[in-house]
Amino acid sequence: MKVSIQKYDPSVDNEPYIVEYEIEKTENMSVLEAIIAVHEKYEPLAFDYSCRGRMCGRCAVTVDGEPCMACTTAIKGDCLIAPLKGFDVVRDLVVDKESFHDRISKLDLRIRPTEITVEEFEKPIDFEEVYLPMLSTEYCCRCGCCYSACPAVQMEGARSRYVGPAGMVALAYRNLDPYDQGDRVAQAVQEGLWNCIMCGTCDRVCAAGIDHQSLWTSLREQAEARGLTEKPRNFYLF
Amino acid sequence: MGYCDNRQPAGEGAGFTRRSFLKGSGILAGATFAAAMGLTGCSDGSSEADKGTAEAASGSDGAVIEYDVFDTEFLIVGSGFAGTSAAFKAYSMGAQVTIVDKGPFSFSGAAGMNWDEEVSWMNDPYTDWKNVLWNESLANQKFIKAVFEFTNNDVEALDMRMHYMRNGGTTWSRNEDGTWENLMLTGVPGMNMIQGGFSRHMQDLLKSQDIRILDNTMVTDLFVQDGACIGLLGYHVPTGRYRVIRSKVTLLAGGGSCQMYGWHRTHPRSMNTPDNSGDLEGAAYRHGCSLISNEFFGLDLISMVPESYGCSFNSGMGADGNHMMFVCDKDGEFFMRDFIGYDISRPVREAIMAGRGGDHGGLFLNLNTDIPVNRETVRPIYSRNIELWKEQFGIDVFEEGYMIPVTLEAFEHGQGPIIDERGMTEIPGLFSVRGCGRQRGDTTCYVLSPYVASCAVDYIKSVAAPANVDWSIAEAEFDRLDAMRTADNTGGKRPWEIRRAIQEAFYEAWEPSTDADKLNACIEKLELIKEDMAKVYVADQSKAFNVEWRTAIENEGLMVSTEAAVRSGLMREESRLTFFRSDFPEQDDENWFAWTAAKLVDGKMVVEKVEIPQVEE
């Protein structure tokens, strides 16, 4: 099997380049295993991973342009493995997601001025409407696959103020959270709820299987009911 | 295809003995990240980060090694459960806190895996400190009791459910009527258990506090001067820039090192993270600390398919202590169904040794039974993978006759440097959350860590800054690291080959059971591997995110961690908990109710038996 890998060490190379390697395909082989095979057999690569199970998001790359988790994605045959688009490359397949993570972390903080009591926790919560959608979003590992592929974030030749699907997932989570007291609908609108063009790309690339569009629909209904239907203005003057 | 083309010509890198050093303030380093990224190899030291605080000039061969210096009061390594809990406590007591973590922050360690955690707590206050959930038979009883007193036996504070809730987590498993799902399967009266905790929120909370986080920073050594720990040494992984982090007190919370547990295509037979490779244990040992609980691992069953998932918890199918109904031998017999208990390793190993295992060296899970696969019978974190396997590899676990191969994997390692009843190691100023003699780590580190942190904050009051910081100590470490990266060892083994050799040697000796012959053979192999390590070929000279170099550095800690497990295992002539010797299959309390402590003496590892501190009644 021929695997091509985009390499780039900004401390040495002028620009990224692609190298093709011949590796043996093993049974039930993942993209990560192919990367490790190249690293061991041919030449050192910069790559990252931890959980091998779509829960840390560190291994995310693109395969023939499509963002995916290297760890859980089956490698089908000859392909090009490159870093996730939309982020700065640290080296080879490793990108810098620091600011992306920081922005989501801030949105995820629960807004609540008083302590949650045991009595409050003991109260049942709606299984279908609250618990299940919340649980599904818990599995978001902030890999950045959706952000990298979202046309509403990565507009042609520009980038919008839209936080992107992963950040919106954090807001949808807090919107569902029965213990959160923030105005998450207003926040979602400010973060670009209406920038989304409902293309479904995030649903397709999300290894956590999150149903983003249902979450967006629910947020949009709440926003519409309050007349909050605008996209955020960009920061620049002209 | 040759190796990486950024290697300098042979000889140039070998002149490391004549390098000189350039020290800069770390405070500026963050702001000049981009500038630092652009530096090639050994830079000329003219980056913005160094202006104003630069001290040294270039050496005779022109090679200059730059490093940044940070200062803090309370320094923690590891942003996992233990490190985070310690940071919250120290911060609340008014300390200036810095956390250093090897991985990208909030995606490191076990906590960075953000799985659905399972936690336990008691309904009522404890009637006796000995029964606390964080006690274990081989633990330092003085320490356990001190932790108990620290908690005030406060049932509400010890309620893990509420702890997670208040720190931002929410869902916990719910029944269909919306009430929370208490898994009272533990067999311990009055004990509650719940699943569905997600660690991510706690890490988000940590990031929102005035706590400095130096992520992507790998600690390679302790900064020890005149016998006391005055900080840590390491480097920034993305740029390769060296870092000194000075502190009044330092706390080790680097997780359990399980990287010696064999190899399965992409990872050892361990669900733990590759980040925890024994670096801190190795460093503490090199500075004279004794390592204990080396021979005790936390073991569970996890699937070996799809093979490339490398025994992952999050994409695997496992059987925890309370989910034994699907475990069977190669003939399909469900022999574990009546088993109740936390540690499953003994019956599993006995079955394998009796020839009831498969070719993969482990047992099986068979989900094709009368028992339905649902939230009560299989943890949701596992059942969600059924679809994944099918979609990616066409593996159908419900296919008639299909049995999932599973293996014992190490999710935790008890190893740590001996600590006293305050949590301080044998080095003044160095504390550790591991090292009280517990055989495993788990989420009870939420209780142990704040206690150790509070003792460490108290310790700060008694510390005076060293009269003269001896920078040559730090520089010697950076010289060592640089030499490893640049030495011309063409023809030597590459770091991953060395790592694989350690993993194979250990696993062969350890599973499914061990004995004196196997352990002695393993020690011989490790000695040979050490020779290869001395001339390791780092086939990549770049300073930017150099996996090759990091692996070579990590191998040193891994070697210490592994050798300590093997030598301690050889000394312990009995079987207990997850430690199993076929030549001494019985537990022997008379002789072995004790620690085995591995220590560096005259350049060699020696193991001695140490008495476990008890509380006088």
Ligand SMILES: Cc1cc2nc3c(=O)[nH]c(=O)nc-3n(C[C@H](O)[C@H](O)[C@H](O)COP(=O)(O)OP(=O)(O)OC[C@H]3O[C@@H](n4cnc5c(N)ncnc54)[C@H](O)[C@@H]3O)c2cc1C
């Ligand atoms: C997949 C999995 C599932 C588990 N499930 C449960 C469960 O449900 N319930 C339960 O009670 N327990 C569970 N455990 C056990 C429990 O999670 C761990 O014992 C616990 O996470 C240990 O916390 P820690 O802070 O010590 O280590 P970690 O959370 O692993 O953190 C250690 C940190 O140290 C950093 N580090 C290591 N070396 C260095 C270095 N040289 N320089 C800088 N940083 C370094 C790492 O990057 C990491 O972030 C599980 C463990 C695993 C692996």
Ligand code: SF4
């Ligand atoms: S929503 Fe899905 S694709 Fe996006 S960051 Fe989360 S896990 Fe990744």
Ligand code: SF4
């Ligand atoms: S559905 Fe919306 S959020 Fe998702 S990728 Fe498309 S535009 Fe982006």
Ligand code: FES
């Ligand atoms: S390694 Fe964690 S998501 Fe792939």
